[in-house]
Each structure stands twice: as C-alpha cells, then as structure tokens.
Amino acid sequence: MRTGVVIFPGSNCDRDMIVALRKITGKTPIKIWHKEYDIPNLDLIVIPGGFTFGDYLRCGALAARSPVITSIKNHISRGGTVLGVCNGFQILIEAKILPGSLIRNNKLLFTCRETTLEVQSCIKNPFLSGLKIGECLKIPVAHNEGNYFAPEDLLKQLKEEGRIALKYVKQKDNEKNYNPNGSTEDIAGILSKNGKVLGMMPHPERAINYLHGGTDGLKFLTNCVEQIIG
C-alpha cells in the first residue's frame, strides 16, 4: 500500500495524517510538495487539513492553482483514489474536482468539537464500502468554512448519483447543534462521480487514540486502506 500526503505552504495536519497512515499501513507515506508536477503511482493520495496559503482569497483557492493539482487530476483520471480532509476538501472543491461550495459556518465562528457522522447509502467507493449503512462514527471537526452548500439541481444530482457519503446526525432527539456548520442537509462529505474521490470536513486522523478523540477515525481510515488493497 503506497500512500502520499500533499503538503502546501500552510498545511498543518500533514504530520497527523502521516502518523495515522503509518499506524495503519505500517509504512510511512511519501510527502508530496505542492510544486511537484511528477508524482509516483500511489494507491491513495491524501490532501490534509490546514490553512494553505493562509486561506487568502478563499479557503483552498490558491492551493487549487498549485502545480501538484495537475498531477492529482492525472492521478484521478487514471482511476486513482484521493481523500481530502477539511482544507483538503476545500481545495478539491476550488479545483473543481468536487462540486458545490464550502461557505462560512452559519454562526460565523470557528468550531472545534466532536461530531457524529452517519454512513450514507451511496455508490461503491473505497472509503465507506465495508462499513454499514447507517453506522455512526464519532469524529471531530475544526473549521471556519465547512458549511457545504449546493444549489437544488446539484443536490438532486448528488442524491441520484449516490454521492452524499457522510452526514452529521443527532445522538439525542432534542439535540440542536449536531450540525456544526449549518451545511445543507447536514452534509459532511461527498464523493466524485466515480466514487474514487472523497471530500470530508471531519478529521479522521484526530480520532485514532482512545485517550483523546476516540478511535472511530482509525476505524474509518483502516477500512479505506483495506478496501483499496482489496
């Protein structure tokens, strides 16, 4: 299993993702610098969280114009697998690899806390196949712009194509703030048309230790790795 983690100026969850992938695969992922055009064949490329280019202009907008994005697009066109977490999700959207937009959280505040995610019924993909539909995962979020927005026609298309992968869900009936950012239909993560690219706001790499954050992130990433190896 060969994995790579992309690093832009301002990425700050690269080390955390490397630690998590190494824990699961037993191999250290390669670091891919944003200026690289040529990247080796990899089973999984992860775009980690952070504040690439200081979030200047818009989150992910400048990173989406980096040379490495061309290589990532080539990797995807060859049928390759890509996971974008938090700022990585924002970059995938700005690069038009995934549709829709991520706007300011509805309360206009940065929010860092645990959320409960529910695995949705969606097309075959290497991230969730292996987990049960309706299964809940506790994974933290930490972001300012995670409010997923899609116009109605796009939303309809995403549903028809089975591309809504993860949603924030209530744990108790009367819970008010289960959705941390006000995203449309509680969407936390979406897939590309071929199911090989997943963008998600929550940070699975921060939930790999029972002492803090729990181990649902480890379960999620382990499943990804197992599905990709096949």
Next chain:
Amino acid sequence: MEPQSELLKINKNEYLAQQKSKLEDALEMGLTKDEYNLICDKIDKIPNITELGIFSAMFSEHCSYKSSKKWLKTLPTEASHVIQGPGENAGVIDIGENLAAVFKIESHNHPSFIEPYQGSATGVGGILRDVFTMGARPIALMNALRFGSPDQPLTKHLVSGVVKGIGGYGNCIGIPTVGGETNFDKSYDGNILVNAMAVGLAKKDRIFYSAATGAGNPVIYVGAKTGRDGIHGATMASAEFTENSTEKRPTVQVGDPFTGKLLLEACLELMNTDAVLSIQDMGAAGLTSSSVEMASKGSLGMNLNLDLVPTREDKMTSYEIMLSESQERMLMILKPGSEKKAKSIFDKWDLDFANIGEVTNTGRLILTKHDFEACNLPLEPLVEDAPEYNKPYEIKAIKKVLKPSDLKTNLTIIDLLKIIFKNPNIASKKWIWEQYDSSVMGDTIFANGDSDASLVKIHGTEKKGSFGRGLAITTDCTPRYVKSDPIIGGMQAVCEAARNIASSGAKPLAITNNLNFGNPDKKNVMGEIVGSIKGISEAASYLSTPIVSGNVSLYNETNGKSILPTPVIGMVGAIDEVENSLKISAEPNNVLIALGQSENFKAGWVGCSIYQEIINKKYDGAPPPINLENEKKVIEIILKLNGQKLLTAAHDISDGGLLTTVCEMLFKYNLGLDINLPSNLINCDSYDPLLQSWCFGEDQARIIIATKHIKKVQLILKENNIDFFVLGKTNSSSNLNLKDITTISIYDIKNLNEKTIPSMMGDKQQG
C-alpha cells in the same frame, strides 16, 4: 563619506533622523531628563534621533524592566532540572529522555484593548516565536484573559475579538490551544489583559541561544518584510521629524499566521543543519532589541547596513527600521559559508533572507543607511546602564477575618449555587474553547477543563505498553486575593497552579509568570508588585518550581484607576504515562474524598470568597491563608495515590468552594451524590451561615479525589497523616443531596453552567 547635504537630497526623513537630538525629543520618547543626561554622558556625545530612539526602546519598561528588576532578581530561578532560566527568549527545563520543554508567557494587553483581533493574534504569534527561536517545536498554547464587567457593552466586543484573534493565529499556524482562564471584573473595563503562553519541545542538546559568536560572521535577517507598523506612537519624534503624519500607521502590529507558519517550518528546518550559531526573534523593539541583545550577550559588536533590510514601504528611515515591530521576523548569526544552504531553505518557503551585516569585536552597534552612518553606539550603556529604580512601596494587606456569622442571607444553598454558576467567572467556557483548535497535532489528551491542567502527549515517547509521556500545563491567578493581600495572593497563585498540575496526575516542575499591574509610581501598586513577588518566591521555592521565564506588564490603568493586581502563574509539569492522567469527571460508584480537609473542618473561610461577594456585593476580608506544608502534602499524596493507579478523577477546590467543585465533578455523567456532613451541620437549615461556609468557603490546600478503591486509599491517607473527609459515593440519580436539608438537581445546575457564557455573548442556540 559624502556631506550630509547629499543625504538631504536622497531621503529627507533619514537626514532628519541623523540630526542631533534635543531634550524635548527624549521626553517625547518617554525618557526622563536624568535618563537623557545619563545617555549623553555614557556615550560621550549627543545622540542623533535614531540613536536616541534605540536608547528609548532599550530603556523602556518593556525591555529594561527598570521598575521591577530589583524585585525580579529575588525570584527563585534555579533547580537541577532548569536548563535555562530567565534572560533568554524562553525558559528551558529538562524533562528526561534527552528532551526539554521550552516555555514562556507574555502579555499583549494594550494592543488587544485598542484592536482586539490583531492585538491578541500578534500576542500568540510573538510567544510562539519566542519558543521556536530556541529550537523547539511549539506543541501547545494557553492563555490567561481578563475582561471588564460582563454588563459593560464593550466587554462583549472585546471577548469576541480577542477569542477570534487567539483562534485566528493558533488555528492557522496549527498549534493546539489547549486551555487557559477567562475572568471578568470591572477593574479591567478600560484595560483588558491578554496573556498568551506557549510550550515547545526540543532535544536537550539542540537548544539555540541568542548570544552572538565570532567576529566576521554574517548577520542574517529572515521572515517577513519590515513595515511602518508597530512603531510606538509615543516614541515618534518631534513634529519636524515626521514630514507627513498621514504616513504613520496605527501602533498595533498586524499578525500574519501564514507567514508565521512558514517561518516556523523554515527555522526548524534550518536548525536541523549545523548552520545556525545564534538566533533571536524580533519581538518588542524589533531589530533594535534583537541586534543589541545578541551582540551584547556575546560581548561583541555588530555592523548592519540598513539598506539591505527587506522593507515593505519606500524610503523608510533608520529610525523606522530599527523601531518597527513588524511581525514574523528573525535575526540569526550563521556559520560562515552556510549562507547558500540556508538561503535555499528560506527560498523554498518563499521567505525573505538577507545578509545585512556582520558580527564585530568593537563592542559597538554601527548602522549605515544610504552609506551614511545612522548610528554608532557603544553596546554596554544600552544594556548595562539601563536604569534600575527602587520605587517606594507599601504592601497593604487586609487583616480583618470574616466569620461565617458575619454573613446573613435569605438565600438558600440552591439559590447560591445557581448564582455561582450564572457567574461567568465560574461558568463553563465551552463557547470560547470551541473557537480554538484544541486537537491539531494529534497529541492532546486533555484540553479546556477536561482536567485541572491541560495535557499533551510528548510526540515520539510512545513505548510498548504505554502511550508515552505527557506535559501538563496550567495558568492561574486569583486577583481578588492578591488585592486583599499581595503576599498571600502571590503564594496562592503558585499553589493553585501546582495543585492543578498534580490533580491532572503530573508532577509540578517550573513556572513562567506574567506580572500585570497598574502604575508602579503609586506606592500601593508598587506594594502589590513587591508583595506578590515575595509570595510567588516563597511558594515557588517551597514547592521546587522555579521561575524560568516571564514578562512584566505595568501601567495597566485607565483614568487613574488600576486593574486588580494580576500576577499570572503559568506552570508546566510532567507525567510518565499519559494513560495514567486524571480528569475532573467522577464516574458512577466512585467515592469522593476531600483531601486536606479534616473531620473537624466545621466552618469554611469566607473572606474574599465568591460566596462572600454574592452576599456583600463586594469583596471583603482577608483571603484564605496559605499553609505551604499542607499544600506540599496534598500534592505529594495525590501523586502517590495516582502512581498506584488508585484514582479515577481529581479536582482542586478553588473559586466557589467545595460544593461548586463537587458539582463540576458530577456534570459529565449526570451523577448524584448523598453528601456526608460533619455532625455539627446535620441539623442546620439551608440558610445557616455555618453550613453555607462549609459548602462555599475557599480554604486552600484541598483537592477532591474520586476513587473505586476506598479501603486502600483510606489506608494510605492514614499512614501518611493526611487530613481527609469522605464525601460519599456517586450514584446515577443526578441528585446532589445534603442530608434532609436540600436536594440539588445536577441537570439544572449543569444547564446553567453551560448557558451562562453563550447567553452573555448573545448566542441563544448554544447548549
């Protein structure tokens, strides 16, 4: 050299900066007449404007500590585990396994009041640079915040801006903000306090210092460009000096966490090579303090060509370049021949890298601008001759001891508890904490009140069978105690910090302090400074937690009214196995035991307590006394019990007393408890002052523990002659019963606890 008239043609402002100063210039820059005369005498000439600006910065309270130095010298700073005490960018302690913890706290009070977002953000940026300058990767951020009265309209704006600013910098640079304290008091209405603390991790043998070495070695400027921001308004020279006042920028610096992140990564990458000989961050007084301190610490000199300094704006003068406080900049001395390798690292991170001069052995700071000599000063007077004042002081302490019977009230215990948890000083700060990224870096074990101290795992210390070692961090101060009795207040801040560290399961190791006070020219304020330093010294010595770094912030007052004296203690401790750390939340069927509280404890200390303030509407009476022997005993016993894995949770008794502490331990799992009372209180009613003082008194040296192993614990406590009182066993009822006297719904109190701050901030949905 060309005649000065040539300079007038090139850059008129620079020409003006190089003209001889007058006494009026010195006064405008905040120097006294005596100080000006001393300067002229020591350097044997009349300084030009740039030279005078450099002196005024170095002689400022911020750089010279002229009012507090005499007393700071009395702080205990040594212990076998101290690698570097005060005087460097940050303090360094040995934490074993060839690792060192590097930490410091620093204030950014005045800028944060003027511009809360940028003021607090640059406070965080500055303290992070202090830590990574020493070769340490920052691993945790903490803060101590003091705002004005919650009813004051401005408070909401300041809280919102400061919290956003702290998060804005910390979240972006990717260092977790793991905790801190936020308090409100009307004395801070016109002068808030924003103290930021950073903790970093370095290899013990790879610590970098600031003393320059080797005449002829290159002096390198790296990081962001220098602009006209942060040049101190008050030190801007005479009217004729500023040709065009619209060119002035606000005196608040503007932070750029993105550049901060690049600078952090580039510096640490370079420090992994053998290129860096010494390094200093350009913080307060920018290039002035960094060049002067590096050269003087190395007993050397420095020649700098200011034309080579990367600038953001045209025609900056030597005065402006030397006094700018633009953020995200560093000054380094490199090993000759390593410039190319070093430059390639900074090129990779798209940062400026400029060779601006060299180290000399002249003992002088010589600066040129447009090939003219803008400054030629001996370094010794800049550092050695900075004034040290012995300002008159008077330590005033309230000796009146309030008795429970002095307090008469028609409030019941439930009423009081509700008022306590509606007080934003006690209530949950979750609304604030959620705006900070507390889990980035993946090593956070406890953040934001999960435990009495925040706890981060030390990356890379994982072993077979253990998640590895951890660092515990806390910031503490109870200003109302310091106001009532500066010595006791100083001691209490240290003791509470140590208790908090121990309650997380870690051993207290060392302190960084942030001394925030009013105007030291007032006898009583100087008394607060002297008294609290005495108290801090005594407690820190006794508990073997030396002070290794710190910061002093004076003149915190508005319209002649001082803030409450606020000597904040930032303490760091260590734990061998993070899985053995302690949270505050008790679990079902735990026995709660108050350590440090005897069976004979029948009335609580009410003076200066939150309880007393509720009844009298203002703080009164002497604060609870400190018994250092008892403090040490309770810390040692909790570490002993935890070492034998006998504890589930621990929480120190502080603001709001025993009952408040018990509630906080029951909240998480909505537990209940039938609390035992001493025999004399069983027949009291809910209005009885004696019973209320038992519930809410703030006697010190007490920690409540939760255990499943009551027999073993009791045995050890008896063997060690520890006073203790068994409070009872937790149950799943969610009711806290005081015998037949009253029943308290933990749900109701928890609800209040969580809603107080959101409703204060106008956020109705939260909770």
